[in-house]
Amino acid sequence: MNSRRGDYLPQTPVRRKYFDTLRRILGPSGLVSIREEQFFLILAIAIGILAGFCVVLFRVAIGAARIWLLGSSMHPSVPRVVLVPAVMGVFIAIVAVRFFPRVRGSGVNQTKGALYIYDGYIAGETVIGKFFLSALAIGSGHSLGPEDPSLQIGAGIASALGRWLKLSKERLRLVAPVGAAAGVAAAFNAPITAVLFVIEEVIGRWTAGILGAVVLSAISSVVVERWFMGDQPLFRVPVYHLDHPAELLVYAVLGVTGGIASLVFVKVIKNIRPRLRRLPQWSQYLQPGVAGLLIGFIAIWYPQVMGAGYEWMDLAMHNRFPWQVLGIIVGLKMLSTALSFATGTPGGLFAPVLFMGAMLGASVAMLEQQLLPAITVPVGAYALVGMGALFAGILRAPMTSVFMILEVSGNYSIILPVIICNTISYLISRGFQEVPLFDLLSRQDGLDLPSLEEEREHEILRVEDAMHPVLGRALLGDETIASARGIAASIEGTHFLVSLGEGRWSVVSRETLINPMHDDCSPVRVLVRARVPRLYQDQSLDVALRFLRDRPMLPVVHRGNFDLLMGVVSVQDILRAYRKSGLAEPETVEVF
Amino acid sequence: MKQETTYCTICRKPLGEHGRCGYCDSAANDWKLHDWRPLLTLALLIVLGFSFTSLVVSSFHEKEVALAAEYYGKGSRALDEKRPAEAVDALETALAFSHDDFQSQLKLTDALLASGATSEAHAQLQFFLDQHPHNALINRKMARLEARNKHVDEAVNYYQNAIEGEWPEGMDPLAQRIATRFEAAEYLISQGRNEKAESTLLELASVLRTTSPEQGRLASLFLKNGDPARAVSVYQAQLDVKKNDAAAILGAAQASFAAGNYPAARHYLAELKSETAESRALLDQLDRMENLDPFAQSATGQIRAQRTMAAFRIALERMAACGVPFAQAMTHRAQSTNIKDPALWSGFAKWAEQLSPMMTERKLRGRDDVIESTMRFAFQAEMTAQKQCGAPTPNDQALLLLARERLGVQQ
Structure with missing residues (x-):
């Protein structure tokens, strides 16, 4: 291929020499080589940059679609408000069902599916479909947000690059979450939030190998986003100070309200979505249109429910609506979003969740201002905290929700109210809705993706849960075989631990010990073939199993004194411990 | 896969x-x-992506800027044409396209204020202040808003911050500070913060050029603030520069009148080349005062008696208007007898009853003690009536001014 590339050039001796040198350096057997781990980090940066471009273009596409379809005013004319979401809903449904069936549904779950089911594969047409159909849906006023599609667009780009570069299976699986982090980071203009979200919701574990790549991709995509869109945060956040600790109690009210609102929203989606999916196939073409029509009618009086609604959140933070109006908007937005999402219109839930949180927070703040005039209730801060509360309650990503608010507000002093509200909201939501929203959606779609929240809740079994005490005492390496045989005679078991001193341990079998070929006066250590690793009580049984391999047992020692034997662990002990722990069977978990 | x-x-x-x-x-x-070719391809992809994205974003940004400008213009026009609700909508849209545009944000607060959404405007301004605490323009707007909300201390503080703050580019800081000081002084006077107003006016006097057309405004504010002497001196300084300045002459006359220097007031009024309604009113007032003043040195005994009788009659009419039955009987006026403080007025009625037989030219002539007592009665009755019975007539006003001059009582 290399030789063919230069064929059309006149082959002068100098030029031929130059090309030969270049081929030697850059060619398949060139002078430079990069291992996959190193290349993965470089690739993460490239993914971040390319995902950043795509997310920027996606935002522009949404803006352009908004202007084109609804006009440039924040208060579009009534015919447009009513007709555009409905007509575009039908158009989107036809295109989605016919050409891009996978664009319907949650991008988070599709990225998780790529990680856990499809070996990192996300189809290119899904990315293209998601880009254009989501832009049209959000731009035409459907109550959905751009973050979830951005996440999937990022993951899709990463998947395509990984396949093109023929990465190993293991890396190919991980590359989709790397792209997802880039997509979310660019969409929120918040790299820490993106990293946490992907770790917390998609990957579910902190591993050094993936963390570096996720961080690099998130940062590079945010750099791209800021290069093109400026470094202003999503919202113009008023300055906030916590004047008195008693204010935290008032914030707790918002936490409770946010928890209840989250619960209502999840229950609505949980009940509406399967019912709509059970309707005849032809109705799939009409459902987004009907949802659009309803949204249009609502928007005649409350245009705030249309689209992502960031500009309205900004206004709510600056006392622009009375609390009654804000309360009504929360309810209508909840209905609009549930309709848009449940009918399969492409788009995400993040922005509507933040919108509902902001409006609810501002509403509670304004109500409290009236009821408790003595207490300082800054509306902007409440709106922000409300966003976090609903994010934690609906999306069930408590860490992400806290850091998202910090990144969006740029104000560390808001952390206490955010943590309090998010925790309360999260606990209420979890208490009354066992399955988190994303897991619920994946199960409704017939996928059994690992529930990371459930995994987090699983009790980790440790060595101390499986080990049993040593009967008698361990044999000493320096004692005579005769003495050891005497000890062994009084203890049951086929194998015995041997302490070799200085924290070294080994195992000897009864058969070896009682073998008459060995001299009685020789020390036990002559019977020992190899040392065995030692375990500690706090290590997980997973680690213990890896160390055990085909060994009959392993010593469990004190971390401060390696010669002090705390117990013994064998494979049977570990199996017994797992049996005893009795995890719930997957099919017994609530699905619908 | x-x-x-x-x-x-x-x-x-x-x-x-x-x-x-x-x-x-x-x-x-x-x-x-x-093989470095994948890396080179990636780099090429990034370069192409960057170029394409730049192209798309810049053209969309241009569109946004144009739309923002269009809606800003619409909003400004609507605000100028007193359609604040429309202005708010347009400016909100402008901000949706360029949400960091400071001019649009400020204009939006104006529109919000005009539409009566003061709490929204306050929140908006507070946000700007948090971002730009030393911005004089925002501080002045905040001061106006606080003044409108009757938060006097806050308004005064914001005015002070505006005077000491930094003015945005394109605005003359000196002119803006002078304008803000004037505005602050007017507000302070309206709120009765005379000391603070006086110091603000003195600061203004020190920075205003003597040739400034604002000197007249400054003098009138001194006058409003109860410092007619300084007002006269400012007007006089203005007249020293421009002798025939009719407004300054009239102002000086009014200030002199307020200072109790009636001859000076007459002198200034005499210098006026053309009479105005205000100068005529002032001259009439001076004439009325002169015609009611029995203590004028030039007055003969007969004139003193006549003026005393006139003052007594005016005071009785005022009491009758206040609903005092005796006065109504004396003046033959049947008006409402809804009297606020009957005990107080009955004292005045007795006093008038005692003085009434003496109210002839003959009996008053040479009786300075009676004249003194009658005028004291007239002054006291007028002052009491001013507190209880509403606005005085020009004659009552003249008596009150005489009372102030004679008794040293502030009106």
Whole structure:
């Protein structure tokens, strides 16, 4: 291929020499080589940059679609408000069902599916479909947000690059979450939030190998986003100070309200979505249109429910609506979003969740201002905290929700109210809705993706849960075989631990010990073939199993004194411990 | 989709036995980049992506800027044409397209204020202040808003911050500070913060050029603030520069009148080349005062008696208007008898009853004690009536001014 590339050039001796040198350096057997781990980090940066471009273009596409379809005013004319979401809903449904069936549904779950089911594969047409159909849906006023599609667009780009570069299976699986982090980071203009979200919701574990790549991709995509869109945060956040600790109690009210609102929203989606999916196939073409029509009618009086609604959140933070109006908007937005999402219109839930949180927070703040005039209730801060509360309650990503608010507000002093509200909201939501929203959606779609929240809740079994005490005492390496045989005679078991001193341990079998070929006066250590690793009580049984391999047992020692034997662990002990722990069977978990 | 593993992932040759590549000797799962072409392709992709994104974003940004400008214009026009609700909508849209545009944000607060959404405007301004605490323009707007909300201390503080703050580019800081001081002084006077107003006016006097057309405004504010002497001196300074300045002459006359220097007031009024309604009113007032003043040195005994009788009659009429029955009987006026403080007025009625027989020219002539007592009665009655019975007539006003001059009582 290399030789063919230069064929059309006149082959002068100098030029031929130059090309030969270049081929030697850059060619398949060139002078430079990069291992996959190193290349993965470089690739993460490239993914971040390319995902950043795509997310920027996606935002522009949404803006352009908004202007084109609804006009440039924040208060579009009534015919447009009513007709555009409905007509575009039908158009989107036809295109989605016919050409891009996978664009319907949650991008988070599709990225998780790529990680856990499809070996990192996300189809290119899904990315293209998601880009254009989501832009049209959000731009035409459907109550959905751009973050979830951005996440999937990022993951899709990463998947395509990984396949093109023929990465190993293991890396190919991980590359989709790397792209997802880039997509979310660019969409929120918040790299820490993106990293946490992907770790917390998609990957579910902190591993050094993936963390570096996720961080690099998130940062590079945010750099791209800021290069093109400026470094202003999503919202113009008023300055906030916590004047008195008693204010935290008032914030707790918002936490409770946010928890209840989250619960209502999840229950609505949980009940509406399967019912709509059970309707005849032809109705799939009409459902987004009907949802659009309803949204249009609502928007005649409350245009705030249309689209992502960031500009309205900004206004709510600056006392622009009375609390009654804000309360009504929360309810209508909840209905609009549930309709848009449940009918399969492409788009995400993040922005509507933040919108509902902001409006609810501002509403509670304004109500409290009236009821408790003595207490300082800054509306902007409440709106922000409300966003976090609903994010934690609906999306069930408590860490992400806290850091998202910090990144969006740029104000560390808001952390206490955010943590309090998010925790309360999260606990209420979890208490009354066992399955988190994303897991619920994946199960409704017939996928059994690992529930990371459930995994987090699983009790980790440790060595101390499986080990049993040593009967008698361990044999000493320096004692005579005769003495050891005497000890062994009084203890049951086929194998015995041997302490070799200085924290070294080994195992000897009864058969070896009682073998008459060995001299009685020789020390036990002559019977020992190899040392065995030692375990500690706090290590997980997973680690213990890896160390055990085909060994009959392993010593469990004190971390401060390696010669002090705390117990013994064998494979049977570990199996017994797992049996005893009795995890719930997957099919017994609530699905619908 | 499953990863194809029958080919080497590095050199793309078919894998040999045991999953090892016969060409580059890599294991099936080993992955090494020996070829820089993918990296070059990635770099090229990034360059192309950057160029395309730049092109798209810049053209969309231009569109947004144009729309923002269009809506800003619409909003400004609507505000100028007193359509604040429309202005708010337009400016909100402008901000949706360029949400950091300071001019649009400020204009939006004006529109919000005009539409009566003061709490929204306050929140908006507070946000700007948090961002730009030393911005004089925002502080002045905040001061106006606080003044409107009757938060006097806050308004005064914001005015002070505006005077000391930094003015945005394109605005003359000196002129703006002077304008803000004037505004602050007017507000302070309206709120009765005379000391603070006086110091603000003195600061203004020190920075205003003597040729400034604002000198007249300054003098009138001194006058409003109860410092007619300083007002006269400012007007006089203005007249020193421009002798025939009619407004300054009239102002000086009014200030002199307020200072109790009636001859000076007459002198200034005499200098006026053309009479105005205000000068005529002032002259009439001076004439009325002169016609009611029995203590004027030039007045003969007869005139003193006549003026005393006139003052007594005016005071009785005022009492009758206040509903005092005796006065109504004396003046033959049947008006409402809804009297506020009957005990107080009955004292005045007795006093008038005692004085009434003396109210003839003959009896008053040479009786300075009676004249003094009658005038004291008239002054006291007028002052009491001013507190209880509403606005005085021009004659009552003249008596009150005489009272102030004679008794040293502030009106």
